[in-house]
Every structure is written in C-alpha cells, then in structure tokens.
Amino acid sequence: MHTLSRRAALLGLTSVVTLGRVSLALASAPTDRRFVVVILRGALDGMSAVVPYGDPDLAALRPALVPPQPGQDKGLLDLGGTFGLHPAMTRAHAMYQANELLVVHAVAGNYRVRSHFEAQDYLESGADHRMTSGWLNRAVAAMPAEAPGELNASSSAIAVGASVPLVLRGPHAVANWAPHGFAEPQEALYQQVLALNHADPITGPAIAAGMRDRGFGAQVMGSDMTDEPKGGARFAFPALASAAGAMLKAADGPRIAALELGGWDTHTAQNNRLAQPLTQLDTGLDALRTAMGDAWGKTVVLVMTEFGRTARMNGTNGTDHGTATVAFVAGGAVAGGRVVTNWPGLAPGQLFENRDLAPTTDLRSVATGLIGPHLALSPSALTTVFPGGAPVQPLRGLLRTA
Amino acid sequence: MYSPAMDLRTAHALIRFGMGPTGAGTPPADPSAWLLSQLQQPDSPSVGPEPNLAEGLAALREDRENKPPPGQSRSRALYQAQGLAAVGRAVSTTTPFRERLVWFWTNHFTVSLRHGRCAALAGSFVADAIRPHVTGRFQDMVLAVMRHPAMLVYLDNAQSVGPDSEGGMRSHRGLNENLARECMELHTLSPASGYTQADVTAFARILTGWSIEVNNEPQGFIFRPRIHEPGEQTLMGRTFPDGEAGGIEALTFLANHPATHRFLATRLVCHFAADTPPPGAVRHIEGILRDTKGDLGAAAAGLVSLNDTWTPGAKLRTPLDLVVASFRALDVPADPPPPYLGILSGLGQPLWTAPAPNGWSDIAADWSGPEAMMRRIDWAYAVSGRIGERDPMTIADASLGPLTRPETHDAMARAGSRREALTLLFTSPEFQRR
Numbered sequence: 128m129h130t131l132s133r134r135a136a137l138l139g140l141t142s143v144v145t146l147g148r149v150s151l152a153l154a155s156a157p158t159d160r161r162f163v164v165v166i167l168r169g170a171l172d173g174m175s176a177v178v179p180y181g182d183p184d185l186a187a188l189r190p191a192l193v194p195p196q197p198g199q200d201k202g203l204l205d206l207g208g209t210f211g212l213h214p215a216m217t218r219a220h221a222m223y224q225a226n227e228l229l230v231v232h233a234v235a236g237n238y239r240v241r242s243h244f245e246a247q248d249y250l251e252s253g254a255d256h257r258m259t260s261g262w263l264n265r266a267v268a269a270m271p272a273e274a275p276g277e278l279n280a281s282s283s284a285i286a287v288g289a290s291v292p293l294v295l296r297g298p299h300a301v302a303n304w305a306p307h308g309f310a311e312p313q314e315a316l317y318q319q320v321l322a323l324n325h326a327d328p329i330t331g332p333a334i335a336a337g338m339r340d341r342g343f344g345a346q347v348m349g350s351d352m353t354d355e356p357k358g359g360a361r362f363a364f365p366a367l368a369s370a371a372g373a374m375l376k377a378a379d380g381p382r383i384a385a386l387e388l389g390g391w392d393t394h395t396a397q398n399n400r401l402a403q404p405l406t407q408l409d410t411g412l413d414a415l416r417t418a419m420g421d422a423w424g425k426t427v428v429l430v431m432t433e434f435g436r437t438a439r440m441n442g443t444n445g446t447d448h449g450t451a452t453v454a455f456v457a458g459g460a461v462a463g464g465r466v467v468t469n470w471p472g473l474a475p476g477q478l479f480e481n482r483d484l485a486p487t488t489d490l491r492s493v494a495t496g497l498i499g500p501h502l503a504l505s506p507s508a509l510t511t512v513f514p515g516g517a518p519v520q521p522l523r524g525l526l527r528t529a
Numbered sequence: 530m531y532s533p534a535m536d537l538r539t540a541h542a543l544i545r546f547g548m549g550p551t552g553a554g555t556p557p558a559d560p561s562a563w564l565l566s567q568l569q570q571p572d573s574p575s576v577g578p579e580p581n582l583a584e585g586l587a588a589l590r591e592d593r594e595n596k597p598p599p600g601q602s603r604s605r606a607l608y609q610a611q612g613l614a615a616v617g618r619a620v621s622t623t624t625p626f627r628e629r630l631v632w633f634w635t636n637h638f639t640v641s642l643r644h645g646r647c648a649a650l651a652g653s654f655v656a657d658a659i660r661p662h663v664t665g666r667f668q669d670m671v672l673a674v675m676r677h678p679a680m681l682v683y684l685d686n687a688q689s690v691g692p693d694s695e696g697g698m699r700s701h702r703g704l705n706e707n708l709a710r711e712c713m714e715l716h717t718l719s720p721a722s723g724y725t726q727a728d729v730t731a732f733a734r735i736l737t738g739w740s741i742e743v744n745n746e747p748q749g750f751i752f753r754p755r756i757h758e759p760g761e762q763t764l765m766g767r768t769f770p771d772g773e774a775g776g777i778e779a780l781t782f783l784a785n786h787p788a789t790h791r792f793l794a795t796r797l798v799c800h801f802a803a804d805t806p807p808p809g810a811v812r813h814i815e816g817i818l819r820d821t822k823g824d825l826g827a828a829a830a831g832l833v834s835l836n837d838t839w840t841p842g843a844k845l846r847t848p849l850d851l852v853v854a855s856f857r858a859l860d861v862p863a864d865p866p867p868p869y870l871g872i873l874s875g876l877g878q879p880l881w882t883a884p885a886p887n888g889w890s891d892i893a894a895d896w897s898g899p900e901a902m903m904r905r906i907d908w909a910y911a912v913s914g915r916i917g918e919r920d921p922m923t924i925a926d927a928s929l930g931p932l933t934r935p936e937t938h939d940a941m942a943r944a945g946s947r948r949e950a951l952t953l954l955f956t957s958p959e960f961q962r963r
Contacts, residue, residue: 169885241726242714244887259894289877290898303899308875309907316949320906320956323940327958329845329897334906337899389884394685394707442703443688448710480726 158270160425160460160501161375163384163415164263166292167408167432168247169391173452174438174484175401176216177230177466181209184473189440192397206230210466215405218413222457226464227416227423229456229525231493233468235434235486241448243392246433251294253491253513260297262512266498267383268299269508284383285340287371295385300336302381304344304370306361347374364388368411372418375426386411391432395443412457424459427501427526431490438473438484449483454493460501462527489519496522540930541841544963545801546833547625549854552927554623564833567626568664568826576617576863577610580652582678586748588649604649608642609870611652612880616849616869620856630663630829631655632849633800637793638674638716639888640683642881650679651881664826667793667818668784671716675708675780676750678741684708684886691737691758704758709733711886713783722788728765734758735769735779790818796891797828802837804844804892810837841932842962845893848876850963851905855912855955858928872912876904909955913948921950932959 175192179185180203186193194214195202203211204220210230212220222228238249249255253262267284285302286295295301317338324330360366367386374380388411390404408430416423435452451471456463471477471485479485491513498504498512499521510518535543535556542560543550550556557563588603597603622628635655640647647654658677662670674680681687686708690697697703709732713724738757742748752773761768762775767782769775783789794814798806817831818824832838846854852872861867873880877896883889890896916924921941925933937957944950954960 240720241710241729242720243885244714245720286898289904290895290901296894305900307900307904307907309904309911311907312910312949312952316910316952317906319940319944319949319953323937323953323956324958329893330902330958330961333897333899333902337901337903340899341903392885394705395688441705442690442692442697443685443705445685445705447704447706482726 171432172436261294264297285381369414395445426458428457430455451484451486552860585649608648636888654679667823696756706733717783719792848878913951
C-alpha cells in the first residue's frame with residue numbers, strides 16, 4: 128500500500144497526523160559511515176576483560192581473579208605481550224588479530240564518586256551533571272546535512288532494545304526497535320490510537336515513532352534475517368546486536384545505533400559471574416560484524432562502561448566500585464590490533480586513592496577522537512556534544528582513515 | 530448516559546493516591562478523608578496466605594539439596610505464587626493508598642530477582658520488612674530492611690567479612706562494600722549529602738557480621754561476631770561502637786539525617802506530585818519528616834494536604850500501575866488469577882526484578898520509549914478481549930469519570946467493537962496517566 132522507502136519510513140521525524148494517516152518526510156542519507164555505542168551497565172572490571180598480566184604487581188592484588196597465562200589451558204588471549212583478553216572473548220581476539228579491535232586501557236570519564244547511577248547519567252550525558260539529552264543524540268544533531276536545505280541526519284539513529292538509553296535521548300527524534308511478545312491488533316486500530324494520542328507531548332510522539340520503527344524493523348528482519356532466534360534468545364544481546372547490524376547495513380537504514388548490556392556488577396564470585404556477560408559481549412560484537420556485511424568497513428563501535436572496579440579483589444572474590452577501566456573500539460574503520468594506554472602501573476603508590484586503577488585517559492577524548500573524524504564533526508560541534516569544563520583533546524589516530 | 534458517578538477530585542484521588550477505581554466500587558464521598566483514614570487502618574487482607582520468611586528459607590535449603598533445573602526450583606515456584614498474589618492484592622485492595630505506599634517503599638528498598646536467591650525471599654521482604662512500616666517510623670523500616678535476608682543476600686552483605694576479625698584472619702576473606710554504599714546512596718543519605726569513600730568503607734566495616742542463617746535455628750537474620758570487624762568506626766565524623774549495636778546506631782543515625790529527610794521527601798513528591806518535584810512541596814514533606822523524626826504516616830498525610838499532588842494526569846503510569854488499574858477497571862475475578870507476571874515482563878517491568886538496586890524509574894521519560902508504548906497498545910488490545918458483553922462507556926465512567934476526554938468518548942462510540950472501544954480507552958493518554 129505504500130511506496131515509501133524504508134529509509135523514508137524511518138525518517139518520519141516530522142510526521143504530522145491527519146485523521147489517522149501519517150505523512151512522512153523524506154531525506155537521503157547524510158553519511159555512509161556507521162557509529163554504534165554499546166553501554167555496559169554495572170561497571171565492567173577492565174582488568175578482568177583486558178588483563179595486564181605483564182604488570183608485576185597484578186597477581187598480588189587479585190590472586191584469585193587472574194586467568195592462566197597465554198598459551199596455558201583456559202589461558203588469556205594474548206594482545207602482544209603485556210595485556211591479554213579474557214579467555215571468553217575468542218571472537219574479539221580474532222577481531223583484534225584482524226586489526227579491527229582497539230583496546231583503550233586505564234580510561235575513565237570525569238566522575239569519581241563511584242555511584243553506578245550518577246556515573247551512568249554523566250557517562251551518557253557527556254557532562255559533569257545529568258542532562259536531559261545524551262551526547263550521542265547531540266552528536267547526531269550536529270552531523271552535517273548532505274546538502275543545504277536537506278533534512279538533518281537527526282533521525283537516522285536507532286536504539287535497539289526495549290527502551291531508549293539516555294545517551295541517545297534528546298530533542299532530535301530517534302528510532303527504537305526491539306523484539307516483542309504480544310499479539311498485534313489490526314493496523315487501523317493503531318491508527319485510531321495514534322489519532323487519540325497525537326496531541327499528547329509524551330505518548331503521541333512515542334506511538335508515532337513506535338509504529339514507524341516496527342514497520343522498518345519488520346521489513347529489514349523479514350528480508351535479511353533467515354535464522355531468527357527463538358524464545359528468550361530473541362531478547363538477548365547477540366540477537367539485538369544482529370538486528371542492529373541488519374538495520375545499519377540497509378542502505379536506507381539508520382547510521383547510528385545504541386545498545387545496552389548489563390550484568391557487570393561483580394561484587395562476589397567474579398570469575399563465575401563475568402564469563403557470561405563477556406561471552407554475550409563477544410558473541411554480540413561478532414554478530415553485529417556479521418550482520419553488517421560490507422558496511423562493517425565503514426563502522427566504528429565504542430563499547431564503554433561507567434567506571435572500573437577495585438584493583439584489589441574484595442573479601443568475597445569479587446571487586447567493588449572503582450575508577451579506571453577499559454573501553455573497546457571495534458569496526459572495519461578502526462586502526463585496531465593495538466592496546467592504547469598510558470599505563471599507570473599497579474604498585475601501591477600508583478593506584479588511585481590506594482584502591483583503583485588510576486585513570487590516565489579521559490573517555491571523552493576517546494569518544495571525540497572517534498566521532499570527530501568519523502562523523503565529520505567540527506571542534507566547535509564537539510563542544511556542544513561534550514559541553515562544560517575545559518575542552519578535552521580528542522585522541523588521534525584511532526581510525527584507519529581520518 | 531454520561532453522568533459520571535464521581536467528581537474530578539474523587540477520580541483523581543483514586544488514581545493518583547490509589548491504584549485506580551474499581552468498576553464495582555462505590556467512590557468515596559470525601560476523597561481526602563478517605564485517603565487519611567486509610568493511614569489509620571490495617572491493610573486489606575492478602576490474597577492467599579501472607580508470605581513468610583520460614584518458607585522462603587526452606588525453599589532455599591530444598592533447592593540447594595535437590596539442585597533442580599533452572600525454572601523448576603522451589604524458589605521459583607514460591608516467587609510465582611507470591612508474585613501473583615502480590616499483584617492480585619493490588620488489584621483487589623480496599624485500602625489502595627496504603628497499598629501504593631507499600632509498592633513505593635518496596636521500590637525504594639529494591640531487592641531483585643537479578644540475584645537468584647531473592648526469588649525465595651522477595652515475598653517475605655515485602656510482608657516483613659516493608660508492609661508493617663509504611664505508616665510507621667522510617668528508622669524502623671530501615672532496620673527491618675537491613676536485617677532481612679533478601680537485602681543481605683541481594684547486596685552481598687551476608688558474605689562480607691571484617692578483614693581483622695577472627696573469621697577474616699583465618700579465611701583470608703574480607704569486606705564487600707556493596708550494601709553499605711547502596712544504603713547510603715539509595716536508601717538514606719543520597720550522594721548529595723557529600724559522604725566520602727572513607728565513609729562507605731567505614732560503614733561496610735560496621736555492617737560486617739550482619740548475615741543470614743539458613744540451616745540452624747533461629748533462622749533468618751543473624752549477627753556473627755566471628756566475622757565482625759572489631760573496634761569502633763568513624764562514619765561521617767561520628768564514632769560508632771563495636772558489635773551489632775554499632776550497626777543499629779549507625780542506621781538510626783543515617784535514617785534520621787537531614788540529608789535523608791530531604792532525599793525521601795524528594796522521592797515521595799516525585800511519586801505523588803510530578804516528575805520534577807516542586808521545591809516547596811519537597812520542603813514541606815522534608816519538614817514533616819524532620820519534625821516527626823521520620824513518621825512515614827505523617828509524611829503520607831502531608832502529601833494529601835499538598836496542592837501539588839492534586840493536578841490530574843501529572844504522572845505517567847508505570848506498566849505495573851497500568852496493569853493494576855486496567856484489571857481494577859475490568860473487575861476481573863480473582864480466581865483464576867490473570868497471568869500478571871508474564872504481562873509485567875512483556876511490558877518491561879518484571880515483578881521484583883528491577884535491573885539495579887535503584888529500582889524502577891518514577892519518571893515518564895524512562896517509560897515512554899516508542900517500543901514501550903507499542904507494547905502497551907498491544908497488551909491493551911489483549912486485555913480488552915476480556916470485556917465480554919459489558920458496556921465500554923460504563924467502564925470509562927467508572928475508571929476515569931470526568932477525566933475522560935470528549936474525543937476519547939467519541940472515538941469509543943465510533944469503534945467497531947466493544948473490544949476496540951476498550952482498547953481505545955486503555956490506550957488513551959488520560960488512562961496512561963495517573
């Protein structure tokens with residue numbers, strides 16, 4: 128019944144409702160580059176994901192938490208002599224060896240109080256206080272339009288998951304897709320519901336966007352996903368990552384995506400607890416890469432968490448809330464196969480507050496070092512994306528072509 | 530036909546402070562007096578037996594011995610029975626203001642099935658640590674919460690060991706600061722109070738030994754001197770004594786701290802007035818908490834007296850609010866119970882399974898994502914299949930009264946079926962709010 132393209136369906140940000148019909152605005156893609164943010168909620172222990180096994184002080188700090196050396200049974204996956212990936216991350220290791228995965232270590236945002244919830248708010252706001260919009264939303268809004276008079280790229284971003292994370296919330300409309308379980312009524316009833324809600328500032332835009340996004344998702348999934356997972360696996364991170372990849376790959380699909388993965392708050396029995404979310408992350412990144420096909424070559428994925436965990440293991444074979452941690456940068460556009468770090472060391476005097484891995488790289492300089500060149504954002508645009516305080520210097524050389 | 534049985538103020542009282550009107554109920558004549566009287570009454574009875582700690586601990590023991598496959602544990606069965614009953618009680622309660630307070634404080638002191646052992650203990654947590662105290666003293670609620678096995682398990686304190694204690698020196702185990710931090714951050718002071726890492730560590734030391742006993746009598750909370758960090762501790766400039774008494778004193782201090790009163794007032798006003806709490810309203814409730822030494826009944830009465838809590842529709846219903854209000858509007862028979870737990874999971878708010886210790890969000894922005902709203906529509910259509918031969922307009926009058934907008938009435942009147950008319954009611958912006 129519609130001749131609108133999928134991209135047009137997704138770009139319905141200026142949709143107006145008239146008697147139950149939705150008119151959609153059209154725009155062409157402003158960029159063929161893709162950027163994905165994965166938020167790890169709960170504070171990933173960076174020194175377990177990327178273990179500094181070459182540091183002589185590591186073993187004494189956390190004797191029960193260090194996997195066997197590279198080459199041994201269930202040992203670390205070596206990253207060039209000093210660092211090793213957690214043994215669960217075999218697919219990420221293959222990506223590293225293909226120079227498509229970059230590790231940034233001893234990284235942290237500008238927040239030091241160790242509250243998950245404040246830290247996540249600041250991480251996603253990109254500021255030293257909670258804002259009502261996230262830095263990724265502001266980045267999309269600041270992307271240059273393809274041509275004068277062209278619709279801004281703002282709607283070509285999608286949150287894949289049951290809700291839109293703060294990092295992607297803001298004044299610029301974004302899409303949202305997730306698998307769902309209830310039976311659906313007829314299209315006409317949705318239209319009636321939309322009409323009754325269209326004037327409402329909260330429910331109206333949400334329902335309009337939800338209808339648009341489901342339509343797009345159904346088309347992409349229907350054509351591109353042959354072996355869709357069943358049951359609870361449909362909602363798991365690898366399935367969401369795969370779906371995100373299918374939508375990002377589409378020529379008329381979104382260019383920006385955000386996903387979330389929890390399960391990192393490992394206060395107890397960390398060795399047992401961490402393997403599962405790390406496997407999810409590892410499988411998910413690989414699923415994203417596979418689903419994106421050729422578009423992977425134009426892709427950058429930033430995997431970040433709100434803070435790290437204590438350098439010493441605590442009294443229950445876990446770790447408590449800490450400071451610096453690791454960030455992953457993956458994608459075909461990444462100058463990978465390296466660990467980028469100004470390693471602070473783990474001797475007693477080198478720990479932050481005698482407790483945590485000390486932060487030596489600002490997470491915002493990683494983010495700006497990626498989105499600046501990759502999304503063609505000017506220095507002044509970057510100050511609106513990460514406002515307040517002294518401007519952070521973007522890290523250079525993270526991308527293959529910048 | 531459209532002569533609503535209740536006025537605007539009554540409808541609002543039932544929706545904002547209660548759990549939504551029931552189709553069969555008689556609206557109160559004086560809504561403020563009706564709300565205040567509930568603060569003096571006992572809870573309306575539970576659906577089925579009230580959960581108790583002994584059966585939760587028995588389930589944990591049984592599962593530890595039998596090692597059942599996932600999903601078939603005794604703990605899981607207990608959660609499903611108690612969870613169904615808990616939602617059923619919210620649907621059927623005749624003291625809905627009290628019931629809302631129970632859900633509010635349960636969320637404030639979140640325990641979550643994200644920690645496996647909480648499945649067996651969450652029902653008892655609500656029954657034993659929250660429900661008895663919703664109109665009592667906050668310090669009593671804090672103490673009951675911090676001694677309940679569900680909280681001690683969820684935030685790992687049961688395993689925390691004083692490094693210099695007898696048990697710590699022998700086992701080389703030590704502190705786990707999870708509960709201490711979240712108690713200060715989420716339950717009492719909030720980070721705005723300016724505590725430091727040293728305070729968190731000191732409080733974690735104070736709480737060592739606060740543990741649980743699953744096997745031997747007496748079961749439940751136990752203070753284990755062998756793993757308690759010996760010596761006085763300094764928390765926020767105050768010195769607290771060694772032993773269990775130090776923990777009780779520290780919790781009493783935190784519960785009555787001015788920063789705690791401000792934080793609780795902010796949370797309460799956010800829940801009962803608006804997503805952005807009006808500062809004057811927060812000061813008013815904060816003052817009540819200060820002057821009454823944390824009397825939660827007085828704070829609840831104060832909320833009723835505020836003008837800011839009487840603006841209709843200022844809050845978006847959470848999935849739980851929406852499901853309970855819909856079933857109340859439908860007067861669904863209690864037996865067999867609707868599949869509440871699956872519904873809440875499908876709508877993104879699985880019962881007693883918040884993702885993190887800060888509980889479920891209380892603001893619209895976190896519940897109004899596009900896909901989340903679509904699921905509400907799909908579920909509204911599903912539940913509207915229960916309408917049978919009833920008149921959807923009657924349900925609108927009973928559940929929203931004068932809050933129903935004319936355009937919703939018109940759309941319902943034009944709908945192709947009773948079911949579609951009810952779907953339009955349940956998905957209307959006025960029904961999505963409280």
